[in-house]
Amino acid sequence: MMLKRIGLLVLTVAAMGAVASTQEAVKLRLNVKEGDVMTTKMSINVDFQGTPITVTGKNVMTVKSVKDGKFVIENASKETVLDIGGGQTMEQPDSTVLTTQNELGQILALEGDEVTPEAARMATAFNVQFPDLGVKVGDKFEKVLEADAKLGTRKMTLKYEVTERKEWKGYDVLVLKVDQSEDGDMPISMVGTVSLNVKTGLPVLMDFAFKNMPAQGMSFDGTYHSEAVK
Numbered sequence: 001m002m003l004k005r006i007g008l009l010v011l012t013v014a015a016m017g018a019v020a021s022t023q024e025a026v027k028l029r030l031n032v033k034e035g036d037v038m039t040t041k042m043s044i045n046v047d048f049q050g051t052p053i054t055v056t057g058k059n060v061m062t063v064k065s066v067k068d069g070k071f072v073i074e075n076a077s078k079e080t081v082l083d084i085g086g087g088q089t090m091e092q093p094d095s096t097v098l099t100t101q102n103e104l105g106q107i108l109a110l111e112g113d114e115v116t117p118e119a120a121r122m123a124t125a126f127n128v129q130f131p132d133l134g135v136k137v138g139d140k141f142e143k144v145l146e147a148d149a150k151l152g153t154r155k156m157t158l159k160y161e162v163t164e165r166k167e168w169k170g171y172d173v174l175v176l177k178v179d180q181s182e183d184g185d186m187p188i189s190m191v192g193t194v195s196l197n198v199k200t201g202l203p204v205l206m207d208f209a210f211k212n213m214p215a216q217g218m219s220f221d222g223t224y225h226s227e228a229v230k
Contacts, residue, residue: 025134026165026174029103030071030201036063038202039229046213046222054083057092058229061202064098070108073099099123104130105201110151117152118214124153125180125188125210126224128196128203135162135174147183155183163193168205169228172198178208186212186219204228 037060044055057080065072080092097112097119105128110120129143143158158180165174173195181189192208206226212219 023136025136026198027134028130028174028196028198028201030101030105030130031103032063032066032071032073032200032202034063034066036200037061038204040204040226041229042224042226044222044224046220048220051085053085056081056083059226069103071101071103073101075099097123101127104132106145107151118216120148120151120153121182121188121214124151124156125182125190125213126206126208128176128178128194128201129158130201131160137162137165154187156188157181157183165198168195169230171195171204171228173204174198186214188212188214192224202228 039058039060041058042056046053058078060076060078062074062076063071064074074096075098076094076096077092078094080094082090082092084090095112095114097110097115099107100109101107107120107124107127110123124145129145131141131143135141140159140161142160145153145156145158147153147155158178160179161177163175163177165172167173175193175195177193179191181187188210189212190208190210192206194203194207195205196202197204204227206224208224209222210224211221213222
């Protein structure tokens with residue numbers, strides 16, 4: 001009986017230690033090195049004047065350089081397919097964008113044939129900004145991005161809440177609830193969740209509902225999902 005009680009005590013202490021580890025403050029930073037690669041698959045669903053449109057594809061992220069606190073990352077969109085009305089499909093050409101970010105995740109520059117102010121606004125909307133200090137489950141923080149005339153982006157307010165720390169497909173992730181919106185007319189707004197790899201700061205799982213996403217002079221409401229694949 002005594003051995004059984006000691007065993008239960010050990011298990012209880014171990015369980016308390018496991019819970020405590022999830023409450024450790026995490027200092028989120030972009031922490032990748034040259035040559036790192038991550039592939040994600042994504043799907044976007046929108047309704048255009050009563051017609052459902054689904055976009056699927058994958059993105060291959062490759063870190064091209066890390067220098068002076070700046071990360072140059074190549075994002076290659078591949079195997080993109082547009083499905084209109086649940087039957088008419090069109091394959092889209094591959095495209096590549098170079099993104100320069102700092103360790104807090106802020107986009108400093110975008111380069112590529114398809115980079116426009118609309119594309120910059122979308123990239124900023126789907127990007128995650130890290131807090132200056134460490135955070136743990138239950139914490140809330142806010143970031144305000146000022147408008148960038150060079151990029152073509154608007155002022156945006158981003159509100160985050162850390163809701164969970166868990167393992168997802170072998171990744172140690174911090175789950176953030178996100179609520180963000182631009183200033184101005186027809187602002188992009190997004191609500192949802194993002195799971196960040198604690199080790200690298202990269203999003204490995206994202207689920208958002210968005211409004212007023214600009215594309216080719218129009219705006220769309222819909223949903224976005226992406227997840228890392230191995």
